[in-house]
Amino acid sequence: MGYEIKSPLPGSIWEIKVSEGQEIKEDEVVIILEAMKMENEIPADFDGTVKKILVEKGQTVKAGETLIEVD
Known part of the structure; x- marks a missing residue:
């Protein structure tokens, strides 16, 4: 079951630290x-x-916009 990482506030994307297919850990x-x-x-x-x-x-x-979808 997937979930979404959403923006907690309005702003601009400064850096994306992951790539599609990458395994991530909680709090990363x-x-x-x-x-x-x-x-x-x-x-x-x-x-x-x-x-x-x-x-x-x-x-x-x-704020609230989905940034990343995660499985």
Whole structure:
């Protein structure tokens, strides 16, 4: 059963630290989000495999927007 990693706040994608097909662990940082001139680390909530990355570096995102799908 999959889950989604969502943006906790609006900002822009500073860095994507994972790739599709990569195994990730709970609390592993998957994305760095730049918001309010600060870099915010977005961690995985569960262990899993990155199914799909839905954003690109430099893209602006809204709060609650899905960033990554994980199996």
